[in-house]
Amino acid sequence: MSTPTASDATATAHEWPLWEVFVRSKAGLDHKHCGSLHAADPRMAIQLARDVYTRRQEGTSVWVVRSDQIVASDPGEKSMYFDPAQDKVYRHPTFYVLPESVDHM
């Protein structure tokens, strides 16, 4: 593996930013993350999202978000964040009998 050089860093700096793409498949449903793409500006990102991710009628609406604007949890803190929920079955609403009128809740 070669060591990154100064010119590599420059090349990366000149790349178009990365955008995350969210597509809503039909009215009433939520936007779902479906992938990412490179684009120079928001307009281009929306157009390319349309061209790359909705070619087969997958969507009725698209969102794009600059990937560097997304704040994510730290993978290293996965156990601290998420494991404590493992033995708390009482947090699942499975101990209640729902009235029939809300059966599909």
Added chain:
Amino acid sequence: MQAISIHISQDPAVQYLLRIGDTCLILAQRLSEWCGHGPVLEEDIALSNMALDLVGQARAVLTRAGQIEGCGHDEDQLAFLRDERDYVNVTLVELPRGDFAFTVVRNAMVATLLKLLWERLATSSDKELAAIAGKALKEARYHQQHAADWVVRLGDGTAESRRRTEAALKTLWRYTPELFVADAVDEAAHATGLGPRWADLQEAWTGEMAQILAAASLATPNESAFRSTGKQGVHSEHMGYILTEMQYLQRSFPGGVW
């Protein structure tokens, strides 16, 4: 079946439709040459999508032209079995694809023309054509927006992108007067309500192109004295080559389907 060339009726309604169908068909072929060669993957897909939209439009219009002609020619025969002189696309679309700047400037010009044309054809006296236009208009509006945004980015971009965009514009602009030359085919379409005289679209086309170029800080070139004649079936030296490539399969394996 023999791969002999078919010959086409000179009926003005048929010729009017062939001009539209052939313009879509030949530009689709040029755009498809970008497949796998786009500047970035996403744009590669976008260009291929546009090529496919144009193929769809060409198929619909050529099918309708064959029906009106009434000689039993279907879309495939019309697309692949005519001789060069029987194609009546505007010369602009047969020019080699050039660099990316050339491609997006041409796309902006043709999409603007087709958008204006489909808008008018949506009320054609021919119900079939009106239905085709209704669908195609949505596609053309997107093609125009996508191409125009690129013209602005490149024209108002780096020194290199601006140089290339200006060069493309200068070359392509020489082929624009042909779009609006009035003749008997257009006159007949106007008289029967089939579609507008293309000359009647010139003012709107010039206005929309001026807006795009102004946004890109590019000057609209002066009108050239040169007149290309693709709509009359007299093409540039590039036409034979593109047809050779397009027609190869049907000429080698007549009637081949898969």
